[in-house]
Amino acid sequence: MADTDKALQELEDLFAAARSGRPAVPEHLNAAILADAARVQPGYQPAAPAQAARQPLWRQLTEALGGWPALGGLAAASAAGLWIGLAPPSFVPDPVALAGYEDSSTVFADGSYDMALMLSEDLQ
Amino acid sequence: MSATAEETSDDALLVLYANGDSRAAAVLTARLGPRVFGVAMRVMGIRAEAEDVTQEAMLRLWKMAPEWRPGEAQVSTWLYRVAMNLCIDRKRRARGGYVDLDAVPEPPDPGRSAAEQLQEGARQDALQAALMQLPERQRQAVVLRHLEELSNPEIAGIMDISTEAVESLTARGKRALAAALAGRREELGYSDG
Structure with a gap:
């Protein structure tokens, strides 16, 4: 056992000595390696800068408006406007009246008046 | 290439080489050549064979450069692997070769x-x-x-x-x-x- 340990220790010492004496690459080999590198390299083209991928229309529009936060604000404002238009709060004047239109029932006293009949009379 | 070429990784140097940087090959050769040559010398036992293996392994590195994908493996590991396979191929072709003891330097x-x-x-x-x-x-x-x-x-x-x-x-x-x-x-x- 002791002999084996001693033999392995001597082997470790030999490994250590071998590691410290790594052979130098001969000059002619270095030159040959670099000549190969220079010969192979011209076949390579420098990598082209990555072309920006064409973006779909919806993404271009989103970005033109200011991105997702702006789009969110726009959607909220639109929803609020629609809601106010459909069910205006009591303190807001009726937009239909403000525009100068009147309820159709006030125009035609006779609710049963037939538009087709009126038109046919006009044509006669 | 910048003045800190020696600090640049093997990965980056190989990409630089593939992109036409002429100094990258010199740095990679200085860094990896001795390692491949040392292993080839020990495995082949014949200086001339070790030189051939080293040159061929490095040539394959240059040829592989455009396809190298940084971060997937270590360049040195890839190179050792190529060199070891070249050694095996040569040993198979030349069974019964001699041992050139003078090939191995004394520390x-x-x-x-x-x-x-x-x-x-x-x-x-x-x-x-x-x-x-x-x-x-x-x-x-x-x-x-x-x-x-x-x-x-x-x-x-x-x-x-x-x-x-x-x-x-x-x-x-x-x-x-x-x-x-x-x-x-x-x-x-x-x-x-």
Whole structure:
């Protein structure tokens, strides 16, 4: 056992000595390696800068408006406007009246008046 | 390339080379050439063969550069693997080759006497001769583990085997080397004390 340990220790010492004496690459080999590198390299083209991928229309529009936060604000404002238009709060004047239109029932006293009949009379 | 080329990773240097940077090849050669050459010398045992293996392995590196995907593997691991396969191919083609003991340099040590240096040279020759007696895969594993000081997982990647197989190869290789050298202890100047 002791002999084996001693033999392995001597082997470790030999490994250590071998590691410290790594052979130098001969000059002619270095030159040959670099000549190969220079010969192979011209076949390579420098990598082209990555072309920006064409973006779909919806993404271009989103970005033109200011991105997702702006789009969110726009959607909220639109929803609020629609809601106010459909069910205006009591303190807001009726937009239909403000525009100068009147309820159709006030125009035609006779609710049963037939538009087709009126038109046919006009044509006669 | 910037002035800190020596700090640039092998990965980045290879990409620079593929993009036409002329200095990248010189830095990679200075960094990786000695490692490949050292391993090839130990595994092949013949200087001329080791030189051919080194040049061919580096040539394959240059040719592979445009397809290299940084971060997926280490350049040195890839290169060791190519070199080891080239060694195996050459060994298969030239069964029964001789061992060129002069191919393995003696560790320089100016502090030692001429006699000590001769003895150390004889020991290194004996180590190389013993290495050449090992089966091919054992020799590769021992050289990569004990002379290149690579980790077992890295050697497993190079040799395309499991870590356990690497451990087994190196353990058997070391035992065989110790046994081969045991018969030459006196000749190599090892005392029994």
